[in-house]
Amino acid sequence: MHRQHFNANRVQVSTLLSIKTGACPEDCKYCPQSGHYNTGLDKEKLMEVQKVLDEAKRAKEIGSTRFCMGAAWKHPSAKDLPYVLEMVKGVKAMGMETCMTLGKLDEAQTKALADAGLDYYNHNLDTSPEFYGNIITTRTYAERLQTLSYVRDAGMKICSGGILGMGESIADRAGLLIQLANLPEHPESVPINMLVKVEGTPLENAEDVDPFDFIRMLAVARIMMPKSHVRLSAGREQMNEQMQSLAFLAGANSIFYGEKLLTTANPQADKDMQLFARLGIKPEAREEYADEVHQAAIEHAIIEQRDASLFYDAATH
Ligand code: SAM
Ligand code: DTB
Ligand code: SF4
Numbered sequence: 326m327h328r329q330h331f332n333a334n335r336v337q338v339s340t341l342l343s344i345k346t347g348a349c350p351e352d353c354k355y356c357p358q359s360g361h362y363n364t365g366l367d368k369e370k371l372m373e374v375q376k377v378l379d380e381a382k383r384a385k386e387i388g389s390t391r392f393c394m395g396a397a398w399k400h401p402s403a404k405d406l407p408y409v410l411e412m413v414k415g416v417k418a419m420g421m422e423t424c425m426t427l428g429k430l431d432e433a434q435t436k437a438l439a440d441a442g443l444d445y446y447n448h449n450l451d452t453s454p455e456f457y458g459n460i461i462t463t464r465t466y467a468e469r470l471q472t473l474s475y476v477r478d479a480g481m482k483i484c485s486g487g488i489l490g491m492g493e494s495i496a497d498r499a500g501l502l503i504q505l506a507n508l509p510e511h512p513e514s515v516p517i518n519m520l521v522k523v524e525g526t527p528l529e530n531a532e533d534v535d536p537f538d539f540i541r542m543l544a545v546a547r548i549m550m551p552k553s554h555v556r557l558s559a560g561r562e563q564m565n566e567q568m569q570s571l572a573f574l575a576g577a578n579s580i581f582y583g584e585k586l587l588t589t590a591n592p593q594a595d596k597d598m599q600l601f602a603r604l605g606i607k608p609e610a611r612e613e614y615a616d617e618v619h620q621a622a623i624e625h626a627i628i629e630q631r632d633a634s635l636f637y638d639a640a641t642h
C-alpha cells in the first residue's frame with residue numbers, strides 16, 4: 326500500500342516554532358500551554374516577524390522543507406493577524422513550505438491566510454467525537470470540523486490528526502481515524518502524536534501507550550488514507566530508534582525535525598539524520614520545488630547534520 330503511493334525510503338521533514346507561547350484560554354488536558362494549568366512554562370507574546378524569519382532560516386539550513394508556526398490561541402485576533410500574514414509571506418519567500426496552527430478560524434481569516442500563500446493549516450481532531458469531551462470543554466468537535474471545512478474551501482492543504490495516550494480506548498483511536506478518513510477529502514498530512522506527559526497538566530500521570538498499539542495506529546492510518554503523509558509526531562524523544570524504525574516500516578513518512586517541538590524536546594537533528602542514513606531513508610523533496618539548486622542545498626544541509634563518525638551510511642551504499 327505504502328509503496329503504491331510513495332517512495333518508501335523518503336520521509337518528509339517539517340520544523341516547528343511556537344510563535345506565541347502559553348496562557349491559552351482553552352483547557353486541552355494534554356497541553357502545557359493551557360492557562361488553566363500550572364506547568365511553569367514561560368509565557369511569551371507574539372514573536373516579532375524578523376525573529377520568526379531568522380528561525381525559519383535556521384530550519385532551512387538544517388535541511389527542513391516545511392516550517393510550521395504554532396500559536397497558543399483560541400483563535401487569531403484582528404490585531405495579530407497582519408503580523409501572522411507577514412510571517413507566511415516571509416517564510417514562503419525563503420523557498421520553504423508554510424504551515425500554521427493558530428486555533429479556530431473564521432472564513433475571512435482563512436481566506437487571508439490562503440492569499441498570503443499559506444500551504445498547510447494544522448488543526449487536529451485529537452480523538453474520537455465520543456471521547457473528546459473528556460479532554461477539551463472549551464471548543465467543540467463541530468467547531469473543529471467547521472475550521473477544517475473553511476481551510477479546504479480556501480484551497481489550502483489540511484494537516485489534521487490526533488494524540489494517543491490520553492486514556493482513550495482502541496475504539497476511540499479507530500473513531501478518530503474514521504473521522505479523518507471521512508472528511509470530504511483526506512487530509513494531506515495526518516500527525517499522530519504520542520502524548521508528551523507534562524507536569525502540571527491533568528494528564529501528567531496518564532498510562533503509557535503500548536508501543537505496538539501506537540505502531541498499529543500508524544499502520545491503520547496508512548491503509549485508510551493511502552495518499553496522505555502520516556507523521557510520526559510528538560513523542561519521538563521518548564521512543565528508541567527501533568520503535569521509530571518500525572513506525573517508518575508501518576507507513577509513517579513524515580517527522581518533526583529540529584531539537585524542539587513547540588515547548589517540549591524533540592530529538593537532535595544530527596541524531597535524526599544519522600538514523601535516516603542507517604535506515605537508507607532520505608528527506609523528501611519539497612512538493613513543488615522547481616529549483617534543483619535549492620534541492621541540492623537541502624541535501625547538503627542534511628549531510629552536514631550527520632556526524633562523520635562511525636555509522637553505516639545505508640543511504641549512499
Ligand atoms: N492552539 C492551537 C490549536 O490547538 O489548534 C495550535 C497549537 S496546539 C499545541 C497543536 C496540537 O499539538 C494539538 O492539537 C495537540 O494535538 C498537540 N499537542 C499539544 N500538546 C501535546 C502534548 N503534550 N503531547 C502531544 N501532542 C500535543
Ligand atoms: C501536531 O499534531 N503536533 C505538533 C503540531 N501538530 C503543532 C505539536 C506537538 C506539541 C507537543 C507539545 C509541545 O511541544 O508543546
Ligand atoms: Fe491552547 Fe492549542 Fe494547547 Fe489547546 S492545544 S490549550 S488550544 S495551545
